[in-house]
Every structure is written in structure tokens, then in C-alpha cells.
Amino acid sequence: MSEIISESVAVGADIAKLAVMPNSLEDVHRLLEVTLHADATVCTLAMGEKGRYSRVVAPLYGSVMTYGYVGKATAPGQLRVDELRHILNVI
Numbered sequence: 001m002s003e004i005i006s007e008s009v010a011v012g013a014d015i016a017k018l019a020v021m022p023n024s025l026e027d028v029h030r031l032l033e034v035t036l037h038a039d040a041t042v043c044t045l046a047m048g049e050k051g052r053y054s055r056v057v058a059p060l061y062g063s064v065m066t067y068g069y070v071g072k073a074t075a076p077g078q079l080r081v082d083e084l085r086h087i088l089n090v091i
Contacts, residue, residue: 001034009040015064017043019075022050035061052077056087 001018008016016038022028028046035044035058044063046054055066055077067074068081079087 001031002038005034005038005040005042013040015041015043019045019047020051021048021076022046025050027051028054032058032061035063038062046077048076050077052079055079055084056091059088060091 001020004018005016018031018034020027020031022031028051031044031046031051031054035042038044041064042062043065044054044058044061045051045066055068056079059066066084067078068084069078070081
């Protein structure tokens with residue numbers, strides 16, 4: 001994952017985005033660890049039920065943005081914008 005971020009920056013990305021479909025919570029934790037130690041500006045998230053919470057906690061690890069939906073989810077595990085905003089305000 002770190003290599004993907006490095007390659008994104010090398011080809012000119014201002015923000016390296018990394019969205020993954022985890023098979024386990026350990027996969028999500030690895031993504032958060034990569035986020036924490038990234039040497040670039042990143043947007044990271046894990047999709048699906050296993051990754052759902054990453055959409056809220058990844059900003060605490062250094063991800064500069066997250067995604068929510070209005071109307072209908074466009075990716076598995078997305079939270080509605082109002083839910084996301086509420087949770088982030090509580091944190």
C-alpha cells in the first residue's frame with residue numbers, strides 16, 4: 001500500500017487515494033498504519049462492513065478526507081453524510 005501511495009505522488013498526485021476491500025479487521029489496521037506513516041497527503045478508506053469504521057477513524061490517522069453519501073450509497077460501507085458528520089463532530 002505504501003508503494004501505491006509513493007507511485008501516485010511520483011506521477012503527480014496532490015492527494016494519493018487508496019481505497020481497499022479488506023478481508024479482515026487486520027487488513028483495516030494495516031491500512032490505518034500505512035495512513036499514519038505516509039510521507040504524502042493521503043485519502044485512505046476501507047470499504048464494506050469490515051471497513052466501515054475506517055471512514056470515520058482514518059482522518060485521525062492522517063487521511064485528509066472521507067466519503068459519505070446523500071440519497072444512495074455509491075460504495076459498500078459508506079455512511080450517510082449526516083451520520084458521518086455527527087460521528088466526526090462527536091470525535
